[in-house]
Amino acid sequence: MKILRLQKEPFTAAEIAPLTEGRSDIGALVTFTGLCRDEEGRLAALEIEHYPGMAEEEINRVAQEAASRWPLEGIVAIHRYGLIRPGEPIVLVVTASTHRTEAFAAASFLMDYLKTEAPFWKKQHLTDQALGDWVEAKAEDDAAARKWRA
Numbered sequence: 001m002k003i004l005r006l007q008k009e010p011f012t013a014a015e016i017a018p019l020t021e022g023r024s025d026i027g028a029l030v031t032f033t034g035l036c037r038d039e040e041g042r043l044a045a046l047e048i049e050h051y052p053g054m055a056e057e058e059i060n061r062v063a064q065e066a067a068s069r070w071p072l073e074g075i076v077a078i079h080r081y082g083l084i085r086p087g088e089p090i091v092l093v094v095t096a097s098t099h100r101t102e103a104f105a106a107a108s109f110l111m112d113y114l115k116t117e118a119p120f121w122k123k124q125h126l127t128d129q130a131l132g133d134w135v136e137a138k139a140e141d142d143a144a145a146r147k148w149r150a
Helices: 054-069 100-116 139-146
Strands: 002-007 028-035 043-050 072-080 082-084 089-097 120-126 131-134
Touching (some): 028 100, 043 072, 054 072
Parallel strands (some): 002 072
Antiparallel strands (some): 120 131
């Protein structure tokens, strides 16, 4: 089972239930939720933009690649867009597998690629009412994604 989507609304723990309902073959469920940070009190909100259609396609491509690399029983990848306040969730990645090693690896792979390959742009809204900069890609995120290409 795959659940892949973009949405403005916050997601909940209920997004995970369809992966395991009625299943006794799943031995590992790895979840990652990325939250908006306040950047030491400087950030009022993060505005996330995306290319509709292209972003969904990229998430699907990466999920397909994860499913081809590891024996997964299910994947959830939900990424929000719009104005997101500190403490609110931005992204949810869930992988289900028979064993934990595969579930952890697939979740890490998905997040590394979502951070570097998916067409999302983040603009900072600062607490002093100023519009901040676009968030630049981080070298450590690119390095994390490169390890999967080796």
